[in-house]
Amino acid sequence: MPPRRASLPAARCVASHAGDRVDGMVNKRERAIAELYAEDPQRADRLVFGRTSGATRRGFVTGLAAMSAAVGAPIPFARQMPRGLMPLALAQDAEPDPLPSGQRRLSFPGKDGGLVLLRDYPLVAETPEHLLDDDTTPTAKFFVRNNGAIPDAVADADAWKLTIDGEVNRPLEIALGELKRRGRAKTLRMVLECAGNGRAFFAPRTAGEQFTNGGAGCAEWTGIALVDLLRTAGLKSSAVYTAHYGADLGRPGDATAVALSRGVPIKKAMDPASMLVWAMNGAPLESIHGAPLRLVIPGWPGSVSHKWLNRITVRDREYDGPDMVGLAYRVPIKPMVPGGKADAGNFKILEAMPMRAIVTSPANGTRYPAGTRELRLRGAAWAGEVEVQRVDISLDFGATWQRTLLARARNRYDWRRWSGSAHVPADGYYELWVRASDATGRMQPHIAGGWNPQGYGANPMHRIAVFIG
Numbered sequence: 450m451p452p453r454r455a456s457l458p459a460a461r462c463v464a465s466h467a468g469d470r471v472d473g474m475v476n477k478r479e480r481a482i483a484e485l486y487a488e489d490p491q492r493a494d495r496l497v498f499g500r501t502s503g504a505t506r507r508g509f510v511t512g513l514a515a516m517s518a519a520v521g522a523p524i525p526f527a528r529q530m531p532r533g534l535m536p537l538a539l540a541q542d543a544e545p546d547p548l549p550s551g552q553r554r555l556s557f558p559g560k561d562g563g564l565v566l567l568r569d570y571p572l573v574a575e576t577p578e579h580l581l582d583d584d585t586t587p588t589a590k591f592f593v594r595n596n597g598a599i600p601d602a603v604a605d606a607d608a609w610k611l612t613i614d615g616e617v618n619r620p621l622e623i624a625l626g627e628l629k630r631r632g633r634a635k636t637l638r639m640v641l642e643c644a645g646n647g648r649a650f651f652a653p654r655t656a657g658e659q660f661t662n663g664g665a666g667c668a669e670w671t672g673i674a675l676v677d678l679l680r681t682a683g684l685k686s687s688a689v690y691t692a693h694y695g696a697d698l699g700r701p702g703d704a705t706a707v708a709l710s711r712g713v714p715i716k717k718a719m720d721p722a723s724m725l726v727w728a729m730n731g732a733p734l735e736s737i738h739g740a741p742l743r744l745v746i747p748g749w750p751g752s753v754s755h756k757w758l759n760r761i762t763v764r765d766r767e768y769d770g771p772d773m774v775g776l777a778y779r780v781p782i783k784p785m786v787p788g789g790k791a792d793a794g795n796f797k798i799l800e801a802m803p804m805r806a807i808v809t810s811p812a813n814g815t816r817y818p819a820g821t822r823e824l825r826l827r828g829a830a831w832a833g834e835v836e837v838q839r840v841d842i843s844l845d846f847g848a849t850w851q852r853t854l855l856a857r858a859r860n861r862y863d864w865r866r867w868s869g870s871a872h873v874p875a876d877g878y879y880e881l882w883v884r885a886s887d888a889t890g891r892m893q894p895h896i897a898g899g900w901n902p903q904g905y906g907a908n909p910m911h912r913i914a915v916f917i918g
């Protein structure tokens with residue numbers, strides 16, 4: 450029997466299901482536990498797990514019963530559960546921020562109806578982890594992050610003009626059609642990820658779109674290396690940094706302002722994987738993804754991968770546009786107090802994105818038939834500039850870890866698909882945790898570290914809840 454997906458997480462859901470089966474009182478109590486965990490985890494732990502740290506057996510069992518009732522299933526590995534850990538099935542914070550009208554799905558031509566809408570205007574939508582289960586993310590499932598209005602589609606893509614100016618010997622304006630004819634086109638599969646991916650995991654909550662893990666995707670990008678065109682224009686020795694401009698307009702309070710403009714050091718622009726792209730997954734770029742021409746600069750915040758690209762200015766110093774200065778796309782040099790006041794002098798530009806692994810199958814909240822003893826698990830892992838070397842999974846709240854099988858990356862900046870299977874000793878509630886490590890042994894943290902007011906770079910390990918029986 451194929452596994453059935455329950456509507457989870459939503460503690461509310463689980464609690465009220467459990468309540469339906471018992472009575473209104475239990476329902477109330479379960480809600481109370483979930484709320485208590487949200488408000489005061491330590492007190493909730495005392496109530497659920499017992500009074501003292503060396504809880505009496507009776508207290509522990511009573512606590513377990515309460516916890517099990519709250520998640521709606523026995524918890525076989527409850528003894529491994531760290532104190533203070535809120536079971537995912539009760540967690541509110543692991544979900545995209547509910548909009549006032551509740552969580553909504555994206556409705557957009559060509560897009561999968563399962564994408565989660567984070568904002569109507571500018572349009573922002575993320576991909577739930579279980580929709581990232583394809584080796585190559587289909588365009589229909591690819592996340593969307595706009596900062597302004599989507600420009601009108603152009604009728605003649607090949608007539609689109611790109612200007613290269615600034616610190617070059619031969620400033621040029623080239624039509625896309627000519628770029629396609631003259632350049633050496635190539636296709637690379639690479640991850641594109643928003644700097645704000647994982648933002649929803651920061652506590653306290655930060656400003657910005659509340660992405661969980663789905664502000665990322667891995668597509669096949671076709672175009673030419675940016676460096677080819679920079680060489681044609683002839684970089685001067687004074688070339689230090691790029692500035693990217695596109696056709697989209699609109700900022701909060703100013704509909705006519707350039708929506709976004711960022712850049713990268715010349716060294717990154719000259720990475721052979723930094724591309725001028727006109728096709729995605731074998732088809733011409735969709736308008737929403739920057740047609741007819743965009744940059745894809747892999748491994749770095751998605752904001753440097755400019756869409757609707759019409760100009761690159763080469764500069765003799767670091768770019769100082771409004772999206773480059775202050776706290777924009779910057780992270781603290783020395784850790785700051787979460788929620789504290791930011792000292793602008795303590796910030797540097799966010800360059801390589803952090804490492805991340807996700808579970809793409811099963812989906813969070815999957816219910817398997819009673820008696821299931823083997824789970825087949827799949828996912829993906831990637832990192833900005835370093836290589837993911839291993840991915841480990843745990844079904845017992847991190848007490849033991851098991852290495853997964855990693856597929857090879859097709860090329861640099863591709864993600865690595867992982868797969869594995871795990872034995873489950875009994876029916877009940879489990880959490881599957883996954884974490885990636887790089888060649889130096891660095892691995893993902895349990896909780897989002899490096900808090901910053903704009904919420905960039907959160908990469909805590911991914912957890913999902915599964916039920917057997």
Ligand SMILES: Nc1nc2c(c(=O)[nH]1)N[C@H]1C(S)=C(S)[C@@H](COP(=O)(O)O)O[C@H]1N2
Pocket residue numbers: 591592593594595596597641642643644694695696697708709737738739750751752753754755756757758
């Ligand atoms: N012109 C333009 N390019 C842009 C943006 C934008 O708002 N305007 N958003 C950037 C950001 S913040 C991200 S994360 C990626 C998202 O690319 P996607 O919408 O194709 O997924 O595009 C980048 N390129």
Ligand SMILES: [Mo]
Pocket residue numbers: 594642643644645750751752
């Ligand atoms: Mo982004």
